[in-house]
Amino acid sequence: MSRSEKRTPEEDQLASLTHVVKSSELILTCGPGGVGKTTTAAALGVAAARAGRRTVVVTVDPARRLADALGLDEGAASDQPHQVKGVTKRATDGELWALMLDAEQTFDRLVREQAGSRKQADAVLNNPVYKAISGSLSGAQEYMAVERLHQLHASGEWDLVIVDTPPSRHAIDLLEAPDRLVGFLSHPVYRTLTVGQRTFAKITDAASSMFLWAVKRLAGPQIVEDTVQFFRSLATIEGGLRDRAREVSALLRGDDTSFVVVSSPRAEAVSEAEHLLDAINDKSFPLGGLVVNLIHPEPTELSEADEQLLADLGDGPLAEQLAWHRELQSLAVAERLEIASLEKLAGAAPVIELPLLDVDIHDVPGLVGLADRLV
Template structure:
C-alpha cells in the first residue's frame, strides 16, 4: 500500500507553507533539496529565501553567495522570470549571534560585542550553529520580505540537535554554573570580589588580566539578556511547531541513512513538529523488466550475457533499496514521499536545481 505514495509531489507544500526546514542525515542532499524546493516555489510565483549552511563551493558560486558570507539574502539573478523572487544566503552563525545581541542587549550590546570572551565563543559554542540557523529563520520570517523561508540544517552528528536548540538554550540559562556567574546580586558580588583573590591573581598572571576581567564582564553583561533570550527561544520553539511550518526529511536509500532518518521522523512526531514530506534522494532507478524467464536469460552467451548480468545487478540494487525504504515510508504517515533518482551529474547550478525541482514537484 505504502509504495503507491512514492512519487507524490510536494507541490502543495511549496504553495501553502511559510517555513520549510530540510533535515536528515549527513550528505544525503539536504542543501541541494532546500535550494531546489525554494527555486521551484519562486518559479511558481512566491518570494522565497533559502538559508543554506556550508553549501558545496560550486553551488554557492552558482547562487552568488560565497562572497565572504555576508549573512544577508542575495537575489539570485536570472533564476526566476515571473512575479516570484529567489534569494539565497549562507548562514553565518557568528554574525547572526551578533545581530541577536544587538536586538536584545540595548545599551550593553557594544560592550558584549567587543568582549574577547564573547568573540571567542560566538559561532563556536556547542550547538550555536543549530541555534543560529533557527534564529536566522525567525529573523527572515518576521522581516515581511518573503512568502517562504526555506532553511537547510547543518550536518549534525545527531540531526535532532536543530529541533532541540531553542530548548537547549533555555537549559543553558538554567545551568547552575551560568546562574552563579550571572545572578547580579550577592552571588555576582562573590565573583567580582573573587577577582581580587589569590587564585584569580595567579590566573591573571598566567592568562593576562584582560581575560579574567572580560570573563566576568561577559557573564555580567549577558545576565541582562536572559529574559530576552528565553522569550526568543520560546518564540522559536513555537515557530517550529506552527501550522505553516513543515519539515522535509531527506534521506538516501542506504541503510544507515534510513536508520537515522527514521529516528528523526519519530523525533519530529514526538516533538510535535509537522513532517511535510519525505524526499528519498540518490535512488537507483529500477531498470525496465526484460520479460524473459531465467532459463532463457541464463542460456544467453557472449557480450549480451555481460549486459544481462549488469541488468540483474542493477535490478537487485534498486529492489533492495526499495525494500529498505518500506519502513521509512510507513513512518511518513500521511506525508508525501518523493523519490529522486541519483543523477549522473552533481547539482551545482541553477539549471540542475530546476531539473531537480521538477522531479520534486511534478
C-alpha cells in the same frame, strides 16, 4: 507499484510538495548528512518562486558550485539576501533570493536587538571569550539557523523563508536547539557565573568552582576574569534571549511551518532519518513531506530465457555485466525495503522519490529540473 500511479490531479498535488511550497511561510529541510538537504532547499526555493512567491533560501555551507549558481561568492555580504537570476520567466512568477548562514553575524544581530543599549551589546560582543566561542558553541549553528529564520520571517518581506540545516552530527539537534539555549541559560554553572560580584566571592557551588578552577589551570587567570565578565554581561540580555528562544520554538511548531525531511535510501541514513521522523511526530512538529533522494535506478527484470542464455555464456565481459546487473537488482530490492520503512513514519505527508542523477546539481537549470520533480 510507484505511488504516482492511478491518481487524480488533486491527489497528485497532495502527493507532491506543491501544497507545501504554495502555502507554507517557513520550510526547514533536515535530515542526515550528505543526502541533498541544501540541494532540496534550493530546488524548493525555485519551485516556490515559479509558483509566484517571493522566496528567500538560507543555505548552510552549500557545495562551491551551487553557491556560485546562487550568486553566493565567499565573503561579499553573502549573509544578506541576493536575488538569484534566471529562475523565473513569466510576469506572474515570484522571486528567488538566497543567502548563506553566518552564525556569528546572526548572533551579533540577536545580541544587538536584545541589549538595552549599545554599551550592553558591546560588552558582550567585544569580550574575548565571546569572540572565541561564538560560532563554535555546541549547537550554535543549529540555533542560529532557526534564529535567522525568525529574523527573516519577522521582517515581513518574504512570502516564504526556506532554511537549510547545518551538517550536524545528529539531525535531531535542530529541533532541540531553542530548548537547549533555554537549558543553557538555566544551567547551574551559568546561573552561578552571572550572580553579582559579592555573591560570586562567596561561591561554594562545587560545579562552578571546579569549572573555574579548570579554566584557570588551562588558560590562565585573565581568561577566568573574561569568562566571568562575559557571563555577567550576557545576563543583561538573558531575558531577551530566553523570550526569543521560546518564540523560535513556537514558530517551529506553527501552522505555517513545514519540515521537509530528506534522506537517501541507504541503511545508515534511513536509521537517522527514522529517528528524526520519530522526534518530529513525538514533539508535534509539522511534517510537510519526506524526500527520498539518490535512489539507484532499478534494472529491468531478466526473463528466464535471458537468464538461461546468459548462464551458458561462461566467463567474460558479458558475465561481468550480468553480475553487475544482479548486484543492482539486489541493491534496488534493499532500497525499496528501506523506503517502505521510511514511508510508514511519514504518515499522511507526501513522499517524493528522486533518482540518483549521473550529474551534480550545480546550476539553475539543474535546480529547475529538480523543482519540477518535487512539485
